[in-house]
Amino acid sequence: MVISHALIGLSSIAILLTTVASVQAQSIPPEGPVSVTFTATPIPPPKPMPVGGGREFDLLNQAMAATNDAGNPVLNNMGGRCQFSRLRDPAAKTVELHGFCTYVDKDGDQTFEQCDFLPGQPNKCKIIGGTGKFEGLQAELIITVVPLKSNFEGISQVVGHKKGTYKFAKTN
Template identity: 75%
Template sequence: MAINRVLIALFSVVAILTSLSAVAQGVPPEGSVSVIFTATPIPAPKPMSIGGGREFVFMNQAMAASNEAGNPVLNNMGGRCQLSRLTDSSAKTAEIHGFCTYVDKDGDQVFEQCDWMPGSPNNCNITGGTGKFEGLQAALVVTIDPLKSNFDGISQVIGHKKGTYKFAKTN
């Protein structure tokens, strides 16, 4: 009887340590990011003319992301982006700045800052997160393709985010 209790206690400790190890290893300390995402403006943005062929608009976008690299960074996450866009129709350029927040099924979040300048790659940086994503850092290059929508007044894009991530030490 005493041996059974000792064995049960020992197996319980092993099970707990194994589960803690699995949680700690849920996100590798560094790796690649290869994410496919969709973005849908909610509501449709309404640009404001600011003269000289330029327009300014605030965009609020509903996001969905899936990491093809097979790790939890931006994998099966919903999100929201709030961005400002300045377009210059005479120069045929657009400049975009803003922030995105994604959340996974456990409620852990990833924070992203995006700055897209004319003539430069579209760059976003993951600047941190909560829970298993605390200390997450990444540099990402973003490409987008507008989709033809059959829903009046709604535009959609599909895109890719590629780069690498690592965890920075936090105090």
């Protein structure tokens, strides 16, 4: 009887230690590289309006999905939404985008991203914070996108990559 109680107690401790080790293994390092693959689909399709000088302005609302290539929790298996203002100059073949994205993970923790895509410059976003495990998260990211051939008329889709570094800033 004493031996069975001891075995149950040792088994409980082993399970507890395994759980703690698993939780610690999944924690987010305080800083590191970011390499994320994402998809974006505008919902609904944007409707540009002329703003003079041959330029067009529209608002983009995009459904997003992101996966961290290394499995790090930063932007891993997160759904999101981005909203951008877009100014296009078809004659000059330039596009300028400004906006924000919010991603959420399975636990409900969010990241907040601010993006500025300017003609002739790399597409840049930065993570400017988050909630829960992402509180204090900051990142500088370079964004590349590749348009996909879509079988939905009027709907464009892209796959892209976010590369850069992140760190956690102290919050009060």
